[in-house]
Amino acid sequence: DVKVTQSSRYLVKRTGEKVFLECVQDMDHENMFWYRQDPGLGLRLIYFSYDVKMKEKGDIPEGYSVSREKKERFSLILESASTNQTSMYLCASSLPDSFPSGANVLTFGAGSRLTVL
């Protein structure tokens, strides 16, 4: 069964800590994404990557960075966590646009709920 795995379901961190959220997919997908989900705001795109070592900012990249050293792994980094980064973080992957079918369809991980105290 194909899937996207997020390493931590729940994390509690302190303000100022560096936080790593890891995401691994086993579908050989080119595209990978990090979204955050907050009540009343839906899902907002933080960063995405369309190839190894390639990354693009999404709608809310401030306070975050990403790393994609291998095709299957996409990491989200909070350099100095703040309380307003308390949220549910969702990783997803998809086939590239060039595929005639299945492109744009996202497969999501189970989510990582981060609390910053």
Added chain:
Amino acid sequence: SQQGEEDPQALSIQEGENATMNCSYKTSINNLQWYRQNSGRGLVHLILIRSNEREKHSGRLRVTLDTSKKSSSLLITASRAADTASYFCATANAGGTSYGKLTFGQGTILTVHP
């Protein structure tokens, strides 16, 4: 920026009834998708409708798309308690290379009472 706006924000029905959720968007799209999210979990893809399609069916799901009104609706027929979840529409914008980016709405919370 938010592309899809869903209506209603919450919907409560009895088992066996139909549930209809609506989504409006602002820009030209390649396709529109609906996802489902069970409480505290990730999203699961339900159905995709392309910009040149008007209606699509999958099991108990029926999706319509009206590009002139920039709106879509998701109908779940003969609902079950297990359909209780949040439902999100998501759009893939037209033009250029999107790299698969989707813009999500805020979601509709559906509660189906046994």
